[in-house]
Amino acid sequence: MNCLRRKPNPDVQANGQDFVTALRSGILHRNRMWVELFMTRSDTPYQFVSLFSGCGGFDLGLVDAGFVPVQAYDSCADAICHYQRNVCSKAVQADLTEFMPQIDRTPDIVIAGPPCQGFSTAGKRDLADERNHLLPLAGRIAAHINPRVIVIENVTAAASGAHLKYWKEMEEHLRSKDYRTHTLKANAADIGLSQTRRRLLLFAWRTARDIDFQIHAKPSRRLDVTLSGVEKLPNHDPEPLAVDSRDYRIACRIGPGQKLSNVRGGSRSIHTWNIPEVFGKTTAAECQMLEFIMRVRRQERRRTFGDADPVSVARLKKQFKEQTTPLIQALLHKGYLRRVGTDLDLCHSFNGKYRRFQWDDKACTVDTRFGEAQLFLHPNEHRPFTVREAARIQGFPDDYVFDCTKRTAFRLIGNAVPPPMGRMVAGFARELLGR
C-alpha cells in the first residue's frame, strides 16, 4: 500500500460499515486508501500515468473515482514533494524534455497538464515561448507510453489564433498513432465549483468505443458555501492588510462584486479618481474628461488590435472646447493621463485589480496570484485569500497539506486542474474504457 496513503475515514471505522455499503453510500469516495483496498480485493482498478503532474490536482480527481496512479512526473521539486505526501509516493522529479518515461506495465490512461503560460491570455501569449512545445511533447510521450486513453488539459487560448498550431500538432500526432480524438470545453463553474475556469480537455482513445461527451451541468456553488468552516483548518492564516497602507485604503473603497478599473464603466468599476485619498484630488470637470476618455477609447477604435485606442486632442477639443488644454495639462500633471505619441490615454489602464468577490456568487479563475490583495480581495475582509481558501475554491480536499511557503502553495494550487474536473474526466475515461 505505497500509494494513496491517506488515513482511513474515522466515520467508517467507528460505525463498522462494511466496504461495499460504505463505498455505495459515498463515504469512501473521500477515502482513497479504502477505495484502493476494496478495488484490489474485488476488481482491477484502472491505472494511470501522470505527465506534468504538478502537485496532483488532476490526479486526485481520478483517484477519487477509484483509479490508481502508477507513476507521476514533474520537473518541480515542490510539486513532487506535495504529490508524494498527498497523492502517491510514486512521483519522480524529471525534466520531460530530456527524459522518456519507461513504464513496466502499460497503464490504461495517461493524463497530462503541460504548462499554459505561453498560451494564456493572462500572460504575454508569446508564440515563440519555449514552453509551448511542451503541449505537443505531452502528446508524443503519452503516445509512446501507449495507453488506451489519453487526456491532455490546457487553457482554451491554447487552441486559438496562431497558437492553434501547437494544439494541432499534438492532435495530429495522436491521430497518426490511431487514436480517435475529441476536444471538450469545460468550465469549473458548470461542475459545481465556485469559480469560472474554462479549460480544454483533449481526449484521445483507442478503444473502439465512441461516447457522448456531455457534461451534466450542476449550478456553481456560492462562495459562502464553499468557504464555510475554513477557519478551523490548516493553511488558513489570514493576513489583514495593514491599516492605512495604500492597499488598505484602496480596499476600503471596493465593495463586494467591484474592482479597481479605469477602463470599464458601470457600478462594478471603481476608478482611481474615485479614491482621491490615494490617487490625488480631481475637479468635477477633470472627472468628466477622464470618464469621457474611458468611453471613447473603446467606442471609437482605429487600430485593428487591442480593445482600446488612445484619444486624439482634436476629439477632446470637440467635446471640451476651450477647457481642453488646461484640463489636459492638469490631468497630465496629476498623473491621471499620459501621452501616447500625439494622443492621450488614461494612466492605470489595467482592467481590474483589487477584485472583491461576493459571497452569493463565484470567484474568477484561481490562478497562481490568488494570494495577492492587489488582484483579489476577500468578500468582506480587507485581506487577500488564504491558501486554504484558494484550495477550497479549486476543489482540493481539506486534508491536502501544503507544507511550503505561501507563494509556492498558491503556485501549486493555481496551476492545478481542479480535482472535481479530474473526477469528471475519470467518468468519461471509464466510459471509453468500457466500464
Ligand SMILES: C[S@@+](CC[C@H](N)C(=O)[O-])C[C@H]1O[C@@H](n2cnc3c(N)ncnc32)[C@H](O)[C@@H]1O
Ligand atoms: C499546469 S501545471 C500542472 C498541474 C497539474 N496538472 C495539476 O493538476 O496539479 C504544469 C506543470 O508542468 C511542470 N513542468 C514544466 N516544465 C516541465 C518539464 N520540462 N518537465 C516536466 N515538468 C515540467 C511544472 O513544474 C508544472 O508543475
